[in-house]
Amino acid sequence: MEKRVLIIGLGLIGGSLALNIKNTYTEATLVGYDINNQQLQLANTLTVIDEIAPSLQEGAEQADFIFIAVPVAQAEQIIEQLATYSLKSDVIITDVGSTKEQIIKKAELLTNKGWQFIGGHPMAGSHKSGVTAARGHLFENAMYVLTPTETVTDEALKQLKLLLEGTKANLIVLSPKEHDKLVGVISHFPHIIAASLVHQAEHYQEENELVKQLAAGGFRDITRIASSSPTMWRDILLHNHDSLLHMFEHWFKEMEHVREMIKQKDASKIYDYFVKAKQFRDQLPVRAKGAIPSFYDLYVDVPDYPGIISEVTGYLAEEEISITNIRILETREDIYGVLRLSLQTEEDRKKAKDCLENHSYATFIAD
Ligand SMILES: NC(=O)c1ccc[n+]([C@@H]2O[C@H](COP(=O)([O-])OP(=O)(O)OC[C@H]3O[C@@H](n4cnc5c(N)ncnc54)[C@H](O)[C@@H]3O)[C@@H](O)[C@H]2O)c1
Numbered sequence: 001m002e003k004r005v006l007i008i009g010l011g012l013i014g015g016s017l018a019l020n021i022k023n024t025y026t027e028a029t030l031v032g033y034d035i036n037n038q039q040l041q042l043a044n045t046l047t048v049i050d051e052i053a054p055s056l057q058e059g060a061e062q063a064d065f066i067f068i069a070v071p072v073a074q075a076e077q078i079i080e081q082l083a084t085y086s087l088k089s090d091v092i093i094t095d096v097g098s099t100k101e102q103i104i105k106k107a108e109l110l111t112n113k114g115w116q117f118i119g120g121h122p123m124a125g126s127h128k129s130g131v132t133a134a135r136g137h138l139f140e141n142a143m144y145v146l147t148p149t150e151t152v153t154d155e156a157l158k159q160l161k162l163l164l165e166g167t168k169a170n171l172i173v174l175s176p177k178e179h180d181k182l183v184g185v186i187s188h189f190p191h192i193i194a195a196s197l198v199h200q201a202e203h204y205q206e207e208n209e210l211v212k213q214l215a216a217g218g219f220r221d222i223t224r225i226a227s228s229s230p231t232m233w234r235d236i237l238l239h240n241h242d243s244l245l246h247m248f249e250h251w252f253k254e255m256e257h258v259r260e261m262i263k264q265k266d267a268s269k270i271y272d273y274f275v276k277a278k279q280f281r282d283q284l285p286v287r288a289k290g291a292i293p294s295f296y297d298l299y300v301d302v303p304d305y306p307g308i309i310s311e312v313t314g315y316l317a318e319e320e321i322s323i324t325n326i327r328i329l330e331t332r333e334d335i336y337g338v339l340r341l342s343l344q345t346e347e348d349r350k351k352a353k354d355c356l357e358n359h360s361y362a363t364f365i366a367d
């Protein structure tokens with residue numbers, strides 16, 4: 001039976017969800033709504049959605065499923081608006097916000113009217129925003145948290161899970177409180193640290209402008225997420241402020257502990273500190289997309305001249321070696337560049353290495 005799925009907010013996550021749902025739920029008509037008309041038109045042109053909603057109200061009142069995919073403060077306002085409409089009696093409403101407690105509280109406006117609201121949060125994303133960053137496989141193998149409360153029926157949960165099958169994500173149920181605490185530790189607090197490291201570098205840049213030039217792989221890796229949407233992250237911090245304030249206390253103690261080890265020049269404690277961190281970090285699930293993206297990467301030294309990328313990919317194509325991603329690392333802008341090729345298997349990487357070395361390229365593996 002045809003189902004109308006309204007996606008409110010056609011950015012990275014809303015757009016990716018639309019692409020995912022279309023993968024498997026073929027009887028769905030994807031209807032989009034966004035306050036940014038340019039994003040909306042773009043989503044339509046890119047066929048991420050099938051139709052544009054004439055208005056939020058019309059789109060919502062005709063929908064069987066509603067996804068709220070806007071920054072979390074905006075999500076609260078959308079919920080308030082939806083609560084004033086005449087939605088279908090069996091509509092299922094969900095969201096994708098990075099915080100859950102405050103949204104679930106607000107959603108009582110909907111559940112009090114007998115509508116089903118199931119909080120959701122796909123644990124995959126990017127520092128990029130907008131529908132052009134949307135990807136059909138963004139959530140593959142990632143965790144996707146659902147936070148149904150006691151008002152949610154088994155049938156509604158089943159229907160939503162069915163709709164989300166195309167994401168190929170691992171659905172997991174948590175309470176909103178548990179969610180906010182856990183995600184605070186592994187996503188929200190690290191985001192603050194990333195931004196603070198960038199501020200620190202900027203501060204030192206005033207003393208010596210070489211800071212920017214020297215910022216190499218490590219700094220770029222640890223601060224990538226500081227390039228994310230400031231609106232989205234402002235809202236997340238304001239929503240999860242209780243958990244985050246608590247974590248600051250731990251963090252200050254942690255930093256104090258590190259400072260003390262350095263002050264004492266305690267080599268053995270410093271070594272142990274890094275050993276323990278490495279052990280825990282190395283145990284994280286590395287092969288699953290969405291957790292920590294992990295591919296079989298091959299680095300290739302390339303001279304900086306036009307056409308170099310097509311030359312390299314051309315050699316690989318001749319030997320039918322497919323790459324999943326390609327990126328120029330901007331660490332050595334002066335003479336040479338480094339291409340990072342991501343391959344699907346160890347075997348493909350070996351083949352690519354042999355192929356490019358036969359064409360006199362220097363390659364290296366950095367696992
Ligand atoms: N970016 C990530 O990595 C990530 C991952 C998981 C969940 N999330 C959550 O997903 C949500 C969306 O994030 P995103 O990365 O897709 O952001 P985005 O900036 O790419 O897209 C958000 C879209 O919402 C639209 N919008 C804003 N207010 C609106 C309103 N009142 N009505 C209609 N449209 C509105 C914007 O115009 C924009 O197109 C956020 O709540 C975020 O916390 C983000």
Ligand SMILES: O=C(O)C(=O)C[C@]1(C(=O)O)C=C[C@@H](O)C=C1
Pocket residue numbers: 097098122123124125126127128186187188225228
């Ligand atoms: O990969 C990134 O760029 C992300 O920031 C994704 C990330 C995360 O912290 O892992 C960010 C916020 C979301 O709520 C979920 C995922």
